[in-house]
Amino acid sequence: MTSELGDFLPAPNQGAHPEVYEIENNALDRSGVLFARLRSLAPWDGRVLLDLGCGTGFWLPKYLTEQGTVIGVEPDLNLLPAARERSPKVQVLHGSAEHLPLLDASVDVVHARFAYFFPSPNYDCAAGLREVLRVLRPGGSLLVIDNDHQHGQFATLLRQSIWASTQGEDDYIQRWWAAQGAQRHEVMSSWNFDSTKDLAQVLHLEFPAELAQGWISQHPDSTELSYGYVLYHVRKSQLS
Ligand SMILES: C[S@@+](CC[C@H](N)C(=O)[O-])C[C@H]1O[C@@H](n2cnc3c(N)ncnc32)[C@H](O)[C@@H]1O
Secondary structure (H helix, E strand, C coil), X not given: CCCCCCCCXXXXXXXXXHHHHHHHHHHECCCCHHHHHHHHHCCCXXXXXXEECCCCCCCCHHHCCCCCEEEEEXXXXXXXXXXXXXXXXXXXXXXXXXXXXXXXXXXXXXXXXCXXXXXXXXXXXXHHHHHHHHHEEEEEEEEEEEXXXXXXXXXXXXXXXXXXXXXCCHHHHHHHHHHCXXXXXXXXXXXXXXXXXXXXXXHHHHCCHHHHHHHHHHCCCCCEEEEEEEXXXXXXXXXX
């Protein structure tokens, strides 16, 4: 199925293998350290949270609070049905970072989790950022959840992977966000799988076969690896 959103690129991991990406999401941040940091940087209890590029919606029900509203936006028509099945309390809309089907100043917190915001010399994210700032209320927050390219075992694999370059160089990414006035935060967490088989499937999803196999040969009994996140936090001015 195709999408009429011209600016949309299917995600190679979630878009092509949603069932393996589900295993990956299940392994993420079981200690809750990332979630706690997101909450402390931009609390969303009783507010409107948008999960931009929500994919199959794994995180949507986890963002629900007693009084708050959670909205998912996703451009990939193949992923929308799964996202819509996650919870009757969450509205999931077809849209993209560049085309958000939401009113001006209608959202308090936007999360973009490994979605759209991969700035590089060949991929300008300014249009999506403008659109996010349009839908945010004055004082609202965008939190972009990205990989730490320096710290943790995942970062070591990322630096060795030829695919990493498609998600931009770390220096460029940091400079781009600094130019947008973003605050940068590092959060060290881990991937914890239920089995070595699950870990192997996800490593093979995210990395070239030789690299994945090399790591598995060196850590044959491991179901865990350390995983660093970087968060970029842009606040919309109270005065806008
Ligand atoms: C790696 S997946 C992550 C999905 C989800 N955020 C998660 O963590 O499970 C990247 C997502 O970004 C979406 N995406 C691609 N282009 C986009 C765009 N222009 N605007 C918003 N989302 C986009 C993909 O369709 C995919 O669902």
